[in-house]
Amino acid sequence: MAIKRRPKRLAHGRPPAAKREKEHMSSKQTRTIIRTHHRLQKELAAALRSGDIRLADEINTKIEKNGGLKVYQAASKLGQSKSRGGDSSKVLVEWLKKAEIIGAKEDASSAPYRLLEVGALSTENEISKYPRTIHVKRIDLNSQGPGIQQQDFMERPLPASDDDKFDIISLSLVLNYVPEPVGRGEMLKRIGSFLRQPHNRRSSMLPALFLVLPLPCVANSRYLDEDALLRMMRNLGFILEEKKNTLKLCHYLFSWTGKSDNKRAQKKLIRDGPGMNNFCIVIE
Ligand SMILES: C[S@@+](CC[C@H](N)C(=O)[O-])C[C@H]1O[C@@H](n2cnc3c(N)ncnc32)[C@H](O)[C@@H]1O
Numbered sequence: 001m002a003i004k005r006r007p008k009r010l011a012h013g014r015p016p017a018a019k020r021e022k023e024h025m026s027s028k029q030t031r032t033i034i035r036t037h038h039r040l041q042k043e044l045a046a047a048l049r050s051g052d053i054r055l056a057d058e059i060n061t062k063i064e065k066n067g068g069l070k071v072y073q074a075a076s077k078l079g080q081s082k083s084r085g086g087d088s089s090k091v092l093v094e095w096l097k098k099a100e101i102i103g104a105k106e107d108a109s110s111a112p113y114r115l116l117e118v119g120a121l122s123t124e125n126e127i128s129k130y131p132r133t134i135h136v137k138r139i140d141l142n143s144q145g146p147g148i149q150q151q152d153f154m155e156r157p158l159p160a161s162d163d164d165k166f167d168i169i170s171l172s173l174v175l176n177y178v179p180e181p182v183g184r185g186e187m188l189k190r191i192g193s194f195l196r197q198p199h200n201r202r203s204s205m206l207p208a209l210f211l212v213l214p215l216p217c218v219a220n221s222r223y224l225d226e227d228a229l230l231r232m233m234r235n236l237g238f239i240l241e242e243k244k245n246t247l248k249l250c251h252y253l254f255s256w257t258g259k260s261d262n263k264r265a266q267k268k269l270i271r272d273g274p275g276m277n278n279f280c281i282v283i284e
Pocket residue numbers: 069073076080088118119120121139140141142151152153154171172173174177178212
């Protein structure tokens with residue numbers, strides 16, 4: 001008797017990464033996609049630095065096989081879901097409420113505060129729920145849709161006037177995306193140019209940087225600990241106002257003093273041990 005085969009679904013022929021993007025990804029799968037993407041980005045940066053174009057091409061192919069930036073973003077977005085701890089901007093909202101910048105009722109009488117969200121995956125995260133108080137400008141290397149401008153922060157034109165600057169910059173899980181320590185330092189150095197001058201401040205906590213990193217970047221790195229991070233930030237003109245650690249993330253709010261000491265921070269071994277990582281920020 002002939003066996004009847006069910007016609008294959010279209011998804012059957014799709015590459016695994018494309019399937020994964022649509023399907024529910026387990027925490028383990030999202031972690032693997034994110035880690036592989038970060039590792040390959042680092043390898044790509046090293047290949048490009050050494051001028052090895054053939055190797056860079058091979059690594060680019062591997063990045064695409066892992067789903068590329070699109071699948072990485074989908075995995076990151078799942079990490080923001082309520083069932084996995086929610087998006088990090090809820091911590092920023094808590095702090096802005098504590099400082100009475102966000103009030104019990106939205107205040108439409110004064111001009112909204114301006115926030116630049118670098119690395120924005122969604123227009124619906126917690127910080128987007130106060131549009132009359134906080135006006136959010138969102139940018140990302142790969143826009144996921146309307147309301148998010150596709151732009152590399154490192155290539156964003158410098159503001160022409162203080163009015164074009166921001167009261168808050170959010171850098172949540174973006175600094176660790178930058179593959180090289182010097183690039184991370186360059187990103188932090190650039191932040192001050194986009195923040196309003198403190199003499200125009202509307203709150204003692206603002207202008208400010210909201211910085212979020214995976215906890216192991218600070219708690220388990222050979223080349224960075226919290227003291228070193230805070231020292232580096234002070235030298236760049238940022239004073240710690242608030243901090244919060246969760247099981248996976250560390251959140252900081254730094255107010256901007258308006259001036260940097262231009263002090264360098266080199267790669268220096270702080271501690272060592274099995275299972276530690278090599279996350280590092282270099283200020284040149
Ligand atoms: C892990 S996701 C983090 C998203 C979100 N901010 C969060 O906290 O979950 C990192 C995002 O940063 C973006 N990104 C990395 N470097 C960037 C840059 N130089 N300019 C703009 N976006 C950048 C990536 O495209 C990616 O979408």
